[in-house]
Amino acid sequence: GESVGLHLPTLSVQEGDNSIINCAYSNSASDYFIWYKQESGKGPQFIIDIRSNMDKRQGQRVTVLLNKTVKHLSLQIAATQPGDSAVYFCAENSENRDDKIIFGKGTRLHILP
Amino acid sequence: DAMVIQNPRYQVTQFGKPVTLSCSQTLNHNVMYWYQQKSSQAPKLLFHYYDKDFNNEADTPDNFQSRRPNTSFCFLDIRSPGLGDAAMYLCATSRVGVVTEAFFGQGTRLTVV
Numbered sequence: 001g002e003s004v005g006l007h008l009p010t011l012s013v014q015e016g017d018n019s020i021i022n023c024a025y026s027n028s029a030s031d032y033f034i035w036y037k038q039e040s041g042k043g044p045q046f047i048i049d050i051r052s053n054m055d056k057r058q059g060q061r062v063t064v065l066l067n068k069t070v071k072h073l074s075l076q077i078a079a080t081q082p083g084d085s086a087v088y089f090c091a092e093n094s095e096n097r098d099d100k101i102i103f104g105k106g107t108r109l110h111i112l113p
Numbered sequence: 114d115a116m117v118i119q120n121p122r123y124q125v126t127q128f129g130k131p132v133t134l135s136c137s138q139t140l141n142h143n144v145m146y147w148y149q150q151k152s153s154q155a156p157k158l159l160f161h162y163y164d165k166d167f168n169n170e171a172d173t174p175d176n177f178q179s180r181r182p183n184t185s186f187c188f189l190d191i192r193s194p195g196l197g198d199a200a201m202y203l204c205a206t207s208r209v210g211v212v213t214e215a216f217f218g219q220g221t222r223l224t225v226v
Contacts, residue, residue, distance in 0.1 A: 032213045034213045041219070042217075042219055042220075043117075043203050043205070043217025043218050043219055043220050044156065044203070044205075044215075044217050045217070046213070046214045046215060046216075049213040049214070089155055089156075093212055093213050099144045099161060099163055099168075099207065099209070099212045100158060100161065100168075101146070101158070101205075101207070101212065101213065101215055102158060103148075103155040103156045103157070103158075104155060105154070105155050106153075106154075106155055
């Protein structure tokens, strides 16, 4: 079965506010956790990843936090924009599973004007 | 410029009639993946190649086959499509050492009638 999953299927956020998308995982052997964004009618697009020995990683307007104690992963998007509307998937990769990227369930992010 | 190209974007096939979906890449990546994505669900890995080494997922039905004649091209063959095989099929590539950052095509939406 899937080793990653999401708490909420839909998140609505006011434009300009920060968004926090959460993900729970069960595979303690995962080496990387990854966030992908999928816009309507398109394939998923890589956003950011974090190695399992890290707690935090920042990108452009995004931050990923990893809490291994409670097996929780989050994606924070600063100053949410209309272009951030999409479905966000967390995913994982384990070196002992070679090159596989396994996706969890998605969260749809709605941006309110 | 598109780097992972899937053809066609939309494919309609008859129940039980073999169908082939194609994927090409200009990235020269070692790894190529085929995912199946049904409506409002996460992409599900069917199989992937590391160069010519084929890796099938344990729960991928025998009805699904794949070919990778060279680095640039990969094909998904569905031998006898059923109504339950209607889905978006996504091709992706990644580079060894950076497997978390997969590049996806726009997908082929398969309809079975």
